[in-house]
Amino acid sequence: MPSIATLPPGTAPFADLPSRIDALPWPSLALDLDAAGWAMIPGLLDAREAASLAACYDDDRLFRSRVVMARHNFGLGEYKYFRYPLPSPVQMLRTALYARLAPLANRWNRLMGLPVRYPDTHADLQQRCNAAGQVRPTPLLLRYGAGDYNCLHQDLYGEHVFPLQVAILLSEPGRDFEGGEFVLTEQRPRMQSRPEVVPLRQGDAVVFAVNQRPVQGARGAGHVYRVSMRHGVSRLRAGHRHTLGVIFHDAT
């Protein structure tokens, strides 16, 4: 993967994003996802790209709706869903990441004994969503201030669910905000939930299971069970934090 530091000066932000995504170490990301249900992609965006996406939050022409989390008991803070057509960096991220994650999603479904298989391209997934009335875009920007948090949840928006999603931290912990950690919990059958914190920095992405993931049982090969995952954000103690959420299925 060409590191950001080696790009020629003046390279336009996001210009080589699809090739950067293709060059990621996908086999090792798949191993992380299999082992833990999440994988981190350090430095998917550089600081300039992350900051420019965060700055989009105030441009209401880019969004179809705004959600104030407290009104729904989702937490404190707010987010906005992009409208179609998505800004090109968001569209590139969605398309290029999907192409790499679809084979993994299909493998997970095979392991879990689930019959659904996902098409190779995001355009085809979108067609499937549209046919079921899921026509509204789900990629979103989130904004948190001091005291804000995001309750543990799952981003399910209809019958069709692509089982992996991506979140990219657009702000820098320690500089822009304190607290506000990305948290995942895993609910194993007949066991209490296990929490994990993903130590994201600005521009880092986390790929994670939307609802369920396969876990190899201890009792012999072949026995796979499903664990249920949720994600959220711990309370910010200071500052401001922005995130880009890339969800692949659309909403009713």
Ligand SMILES: O=C(O)CCC(=O)C(=O)O
């Ligand atoms: O702000 C975060 O890190 C969490 C965002 C989130 O819930 C999502 O992208 O679905």
Ligand SMILES: [Fe+2]
């Ligand atoms: Fe979410």
